[in-house]
Amino acid sequence: MRHKKAEVFLIATAVMATLLCLCLLHGRVQENLRADELAKRSRMVEELMLTDLALFMEARYTRHLSLADRHSAFQDHPMSLEHFPAGSLAGPPPHLTGVER
Amino acid sequence: MFTGHRERNILEFTLSSLLRRRGKHLALVVIYTALVFLLASVMFFAGSIREEASIVLRSSPEIILQKMIAGRQDLVPMRYAEVAEKIRGVQRVSPRLWGYYYSPATKSNYTLMVPDNFSYGDGHIVIGNGIARVMSAAKGDRISLLSPEGDPLTFIIAEVMDSRSELISSDLMLVSEGDFRELFDMPEGYVTDLALSVKNEKELSTIARKLSELLPGTRPVLRDEILRTYDAVFNWRAGLMITLLGASVFAFAIFAWDRASGLSAEERREIGILKAVGWETSDIILMKFWEGAVISLSSFLMGMVFAYLHVYFTSGALFWPVLKGWSVLYPEFRLLPHVDLYSIFTLFFLTVVPYTLITIIPSWRTATMDPDEVMRA
Amino acid sequence: MIELKDVTKVFNSGRPNEFAALRGITMSIEPLKVTAIEGPSGSGKTSLLSIVGCMSRPTSGRVWLDGREITSLPERFLTGIRRKTFGFVFQQFHLIKGITAIENVMLASYPTGESRPGIRKRALDILGMLGIREKAESKSQWLSGGEAQRVAIARALVNDPEILIADEPTAHLDTRLSEEFMQIFMRLKEDGRTIIISSHDPIVVNSGIVDSVRIIRDGVLA
DSSP: OOSHHHHHHHHHHHHHHHHHHHHHHHHHHHHHHTHHHHHHHHHHHHHHTOOSOSSOOSSHHHHTGGGOOTTSGGGSOTTOOTTTTHHHHSOOOHHHHTOOO | OOSSHHHHHHHHHHHHHHHTTHHHHHHHHHHHHHHHHHHHHHHHHHHHHHHHHHHHGGGSOSEEEEEEETTEEEOEETHHHHHHHTSTTEEEEEEEEEEEEEETTTTEEEEEEEOSSOTTOTTEEEEOHHHHHHHTOOTTOEEEEEOTTSOEEEEEEEEEOOGGGHHHHTTEEEOOHHHHHHHHTOOTTEESEEEEEESOGGGHHHHHHHHHHHSTTEEEEEHHHHHHHHHSTTOTTSHHHHHHHHHHHHHHHHHHHHHHTOOOHHHHHHHHHHHHTTOOHHHHHHHHHHHHHHHHHHHHHHHHHHHHHHHHHSSSGGGHHHHHTTOSOOOOOOOOOOOOHHHHHHHHHHHHHHHHHHHHHHHHHHHHSOHHHHHHO | OEEEEEEEEEESTTSTTOEEEEEEEEEEEOTTSEEEEEOOTTSSHHHHHHHHTTSSOOSEEEEEETTEEOTTSOHHHHHHHHHHHEEEEOTTOOOOTTSBHHHHHHGGGGGGTOOHHHHHHHHHHHHHHTTOGGGTTSBGGGSOHHHHHHHHHHHHHTTOOSEEEEESTTTTSOHHHHHHHHHHHHHHHHTTOEEEEEEOOHHHHTSTTOOEEEEEETTEEO
16 A cells, blocks of 8 residues: 555646636637737727726616716715625726725 | 655655544535635636636726716706816716616616617617516517606617626617617706716826815726726625635634644643654654645645636535626626635635644644653653 | 763753753663663653763763764754664653554654555554554554553554663553563563663562663762
8 A cells, every 4th residue: 555645635736726827828719819809898898998897787877887976875984885786796986985995 | 745654654644643533524624625615716716707807898998987966976067067068088988878778577677878870770779688588588579668757669689799798788778869869868068977088097097086076976987996896896895705714714613623723632641652652743743744744635625626727617606696686687698717826825824824834833742752751641 | 782971961051940860871782682671750761861862961071882973963863863873662651642553653663764555564563563553543642551651652652663662661560461561571572672661660660671770869970
C-alpha cells in the first residue's frame, strides 16, 4: 500500500484545479470568440444613444440607473427597498451621492 | 511540498485522521463549498455585468442634458439644442425621444425610443427580444399600444432585435418620430432630452459647467458618470450584497470560532502522543496545515468550478428569482465570461488562507509544549 | 550510557500547588542492561522516565546521553534524539483512536521522511514478531489490552531505537500477559537494546531479565 488516501486527495485536487483552469481558459476563449457580439452591442448603444443596461425594468429609476435624478425614489437611502431587489443591488449613481465607490 | 515522503506521510495521516469524523468534515466541506460557490457566483456575475457595462456604455453619448421642473424630468424645448450647439467644443447635439410605456396586458414596462433614422417608417415597430417573449409576438405580427386618450395605435412588427443584444435591448420598442408623438401626444418642438457629442474629453467638465450656466434648469449627465454608475452596480455595499456577505462572514466566523476556541482534550492528547513518539513541532504544524488546507482547498476549488458553471453555463440560474424582482420582463442573456485573476486570488486569500491559519494557530501552543506536559494535562 | 546529575523537576512552580516530583536525582543507567525503577505511584517514576527519554526538561540539573549534554539542546534536536534513540511504551498505551493498529505503529516513522512502503513493511515485520500481524488492520480501539500493548511496543520499536522505556508496562495486564510481556522484553534485550522499566509489580522487578533495580520514593532515590 502506498499513499492511498494522499494520492486520491492530490489527484482529486489536481483534477479540480485543472477544471478551474479549464473554466478560466473557457472564459478567455469566449471573451475572444464573442468579441463581435460585444462590438455589436457597442454599436447599438452608439446608434440608439443608449445610456443603460436593461437589467432591472420595474421602475424608471432602475431601468435607467445612470439618469436617475435626486428626486427618484431610490436616492432616499442606499439600501432602500422601494423596489426590491433592484434598488438593493444597485446603489444610487455616484455623481448623486458624491461618494466614490 | 508534494515531493517529500515526510509531507506525503503526514498528509496520509491527516486524511486518515479527518476520515475518522467523516460526517462532520463532509458537512464542513459542503457548507464551505456552498459559501465559496455563492461568493464566487456573485463575483463572476457582477464582474461580467460591470465589464459589459464598462465596454458597451463607452459608446454612450458624452453628455445627456435633461430638463428638470419641480423635481421631475420634463420635456426639453428644441431651442435648448441651439443654445447647447453654440458652446465651444460641442460637436453635435442630437435630440432624443424616448419614454416608458406600461402594458397592462403583460403588466410590464417597455422603453419606447425613436432612433435617429427609422427606416421602416410609420406604422412599424422594432421590438426587443424580451418583449417578443412576453407577448409571444414575432416579426409580421400586429400589436396595439394605447395613447393617453385610450385610442389604440396598431403597429406591424418589422423586426425583433437580436437575442444576443438583450442585455441592452430586451425592453426596447423602436418607432418613428411621428408615431411616437402621436402615441404620447407629445407637442412638436419638444424632445425628451438631448445627447451632446463632444470632441475633446478634457472639455467635458467645462462644457457641463457652461450648460448649467446657460440653461440653469437643466441637468447634464456625463458619460463618465454613467460608467461609474455601473461600476457600483452589485457593489459589496449594496443592500442585498451586504446581507449576503454579512451572512457568509457570519457563517465563516462560526467555523472559525469552532476551530479557534481551542483544541478538544482528545486533540491535545493526540498531539502529545505524536510528540512523544518523535514528531517535531513543525511536523504537528504541517499536519494541522494539511488539515486546514484539505478542507479549505477542496471547498475553494469545488466552489469556484461550480460557480463558474452556474454563472456562465446556466446564466446564473439561481440568481434569476432574486434579480428578476417584481418585474415581469427580464432579459435573458448569456453572460460574457470575464476572468479576473485578481478577484480569484482575493477570494482565495479570503477563504483558504484564514481557514488554514485558524486551524494551525490553536495547535501551535499545544505543539510547542513538552509532550509529557500535554499528556498530563 | 545515560547520566543524571542533581536532577529536579518542579511542577506548577511559584503557585500554591507547587510540587516537586524529583528532588536531586543523580544516577547512571548502563547500556545494554535492563534497569528497573521501582517505587509506589506518585514517587516520581514517570517524571524521571520522561526526563531520561528527552520528553521533558528538568527544572534543574543535567542529563548526559553517551557523554553528550542534552538538557540545554533546543527542542528540535531533542525531538530528533527522542525519535532516533528512544522508544516509549506508555502505561495507558496511548494509541490514537479511530485509525488502524498498523497506522499507529507507522506514524512514529512518518516525520523521518522515509517512504511509506518501507515503513509499512517494517511495521508489519515488527507486528509479526510480536505475534499480532493479523490485527494490523483493526482499529486501535477494538484491540484487547494485551494487543494494544503490543501495538504500543511495535510503535516504540519502529524507528529501531537503542533505548526502550516502558512506564508501568504491566499495570493493565493480568499475570499471564505480564509474563508474556517480560518474554518480549527478554528478546529485545538479547537484540542488544538498553531497557528502562518503571514498575512496582513483582513480576517485573523480580524477573530474571532485570539487571539492576533502583528504588525511588518521594522524588529521591533510595
